[in-house]
Amino acid sequence: MSEALETKVRAVFLDAGQTLLDADPPVRQVYGDAFARYGVAATEEALRQALVETWAVVSALDQEGKERWAGREGERGFWRFFVQHVYARVGGGELPDELFTDLIAHFADVKSWRVYDDAWEVLAALRAMGLKLVVVSNWDSTLPRLLDALELTPHFDAVVVSAIVGAAKPSARIFEAALELAGVAPGEALHVGDSPGDDYHGARAAGLRSLLLDRRGCAGGECEAIRSLAELPARLRSQDRVLDPVGEVERAAQHHPHPEADPGGGG
Numbered sequence: 001m002s003e004a005l006e007t008k009v010r011a012v013f014l015d016a017g018q019t020l021l022d023a024d025p026p027v028r029q030v031y032g033d034a035f036a037r038y039g040v041a042a043t044e045e046a047l048r049q050a051l052v053e054t055w056a057v058v059s060a061l062d063q064e065g066k067e068r069w070a071g072r073e074g075e076r077g078f079w080r081f082f083v084q085h086v087y088a089r090v091g092g093g094e095l096p097d098e099l100f101t102d103l104i105a106h107f108a109d110v111k112s113w114r115v116y117d118d119a120w121e122v123l124a125a126l127r128a129m130g131l132k133l134v135v136v137s138n139w140d141s142t143l144p145r146l147l148d149a150l151e152l153t154p155h156f157d158a159v160v161v162s163a164i165v166g167a168a169k170p171s172a173r174i175f176e177a178a179l180e181l182a183g184v185a186p187g188e189a190l191h192v193g194d195s196p197g198d199d200y201h202g203a204r205a206a207g208l209r210s211l212l213l214d215r216r217g218c219a220g221g222e223c224e225a226i227r228s229l230a231e232l233p234a235r236l237r238s239q240d241r242v243l244d245p246v247g248e249v250e251r252a253a254q255h256h257p258h259p260e261a262d263p264g265g266g267g
Helices: 027-037 044-063 074-089 097-108 117-128 143-149 172-182 196-205 229-237 248-253
Strands: 011-014 021-023 113-115 132-137 158-161 189-193 209-213
Touching: 011 172, 027 044, 027 074, 027 097, 044 074, 074 097, 113 117, 117 132, 117 229, 132 143, 132 172, 143 158, 158 172, 172 189, 172 196, 189 196, 189 229, 196 209, 209 229
Parallel strands: 011 132, 011 189, 132 158, 189 209
Antiparallel strands: 021 113
């Protein structure tokens, strides 16, 4: 057995958006309804593609070291940039202030979010196993209040948010902040999230173990994946199956590339 496998997982880090919680109704529907009120009609597919392309722009800026929340107008400035890009990609012009304000208010409302059904039981099971639990999310500073309102906060030892830390996944800095709060070494932490780039590969580049949460079953062979959080406790009870520490999955995937596509909101 390799040294990596002999190191037991002592902490589990979980992404927020599309891992623990999701927008309800979906982001595409909310944007589509809001745009339509201002005379811009867009199909669901057009909105999906606009969101994918806009998140790709954000990811590229992150890779260049341009932290999304660090602009002169802060978080609000980032979200205006984001919504403007989506709006323009589906045929809109200059983003109306009222439309932007409506969207900000919608997503700040706890009633606009739901916790996945599989989260509650799994969080209780992981806690019963004596594991440290940390949320690690690319989100703005509203996330801690949202987790409070959804009654998720008591299940976690810490919440690490990109807008507060000043670094977004896949940067190693956000994972390092979570490791420090959890009091564990990189090899003792397992990170789980829905983004191949930000979560799966970002965590591994920082020295952590990782699993991709592939709820839609579209990841292919690029990453070691689970379809539901409900699979986590069994994986952790059988530690040698938690991950592929020597990179066999990644090496095999070089012959079966799978493009990243994630139309969701925060991560």
